[in-house]
Amino acid sequence: MGTVVDAANKEANGSLQTEKKVKVVFVLGGPGSGKGTQCANIVQHFGYTHLSAGDLLRAEIKSGSENGTMIQNMIKEGKIVPSEVTIKLLQREIKEISNDKFLIDGFPRNEENRAAFESVTGIVPEFVLFFDCSEEEMERRLLSRNQGREDDNIDTIRKRFKVYMESSLPVIEYYNSKGKVRKIDAAKPIVEVFEAVRAVFSPIE
Numbered sequence: 001m002g003t004v005v006d007a008a009n010k011e012a013n014g015s016l017q018t019e020k021k022v023k024v025v026f027v028l029g030g031p032g033s034g035k036g037t038q039c040a041n042i043v044q045h046f047g048y049t050h051l052s053a054g055d056l057l058r059a060e061i062k063s064g065s066e067n068g069t070m071i072q073n074m075i076k077e078g079k080i081v082p083s084e085v086t087i088k089l090l091q092r093e094i095k096e097i098s099n100d101k102f103l104i105d106g107f108p109r110n111e112e113n114r115a116a117f118e119s120v121t122g123i124v125p126e127f128v129l130f131f132d133c134s135e136e137e138m139e140r141r142l143l144s145r146n147q148g149r150e151d152d153n154i155d156t157i158r159k160r161f162k163v164y165m166e167s168s169l170p171v172i173e174y175y176n177s178k179g180k181v182r183k184i185d186a187a188k189p190i191v192e193v194f195e196a197v198r199a200v201f202s203p204i205e
């Protein structure tokens with residue numbers, strides 16, 4: 001279990017801190033590997049709350065936030081938004097939602113994300129669920145996703161794959177060196193992938 005310190009409360013009350021104990025699982029894997037699809041299944045069967053960093057950033061654009069244009073440009077280019085922006089959005093959700101079990105999907109995406117989240121929140125993930133899938137299959141899925149995402153075009157998809165290889169895989173390797181990675185063969189059909197996911201979550205329930 002990690003803790004989130006309520007900074008505003010800490011300020012108002014001096015040393016008095018309000019803390020919320022939470023269990024966090026990071027859900028990582030390449031673009032189109034099936035993170036969102038499987039998170040929906042985990043929510044249904046194991047009672048976690050799903051927080052997708054990408055979804056939170058897209059909602060921030062829609063909300064008309066002052067960071068909206070910057071975020072939109074980064075997403076179009078497949079680049080990683082500065083950690084402070086994404087962490088603020090994640091922290092707000094973790095504090096406001098009454099659940100104590102969270103799947104954090106698509107985060108941390110690079111070393112900066114990883115280190116900043118750990119130092120700001122003090123949360124260490126229980127484990128990392130890693131969806132392993134070939135680029136060929138991920139590209140096929142993204143090009144037929146049809147959800148109107150501005151980054152599901154071949155130019156941006158190639159940029160996202162490059163960022164994934166160069167910046168995100170090293171984070172997965174970092175957690176692997178700590179024995180925290182649960183690797184799933186994500187190239188299989190959805191139902192079979194979930195059977196493997198279920199086997200990871202069942203023993204900890």
Ligand SMILES: Nc1ncnc2c1ncn2[C@@H]1O[C@H](COP(=O)(O)OP(=O)(O)OP(=O)(O)O)[C@@H](O)[C@H]1O
Nearest residue numbers: 030031032033034035036037141145188189190193
């Ligand atoms: N195992 C699977 N087999 C075939 N298609 C799949 C599988 N898992 C997911 N899909 C489909 O692939 C597309 C991408 O899946 P999903 O949105 O879950 O990926 P993601 O990892 O969240 O991607 P992103 O990082 O871009 O958000 C969706 O259209 C989804 O229905």
Ligand SMILES: Nc1ccn([C@@H]2O[C@H](COP(=O)(O)O)[C@@H](O)[C@H]2O)c(=O)n1
Nearest residue numbers: 053054074075078079080081106107109
């Ligand atoms: N930690 C993150 C997560 C996402 N982004 C940006 O959002 C894009 C879409 O993310 P998905 O997980 O929904 O595929 C991604 O390509 C990044 O531009 C981010 O900056 N940081």
Ligand SMILES: [Mg+2]
Nearest residue numbers: 035036052054
């Ligand atoms: Mg997704």
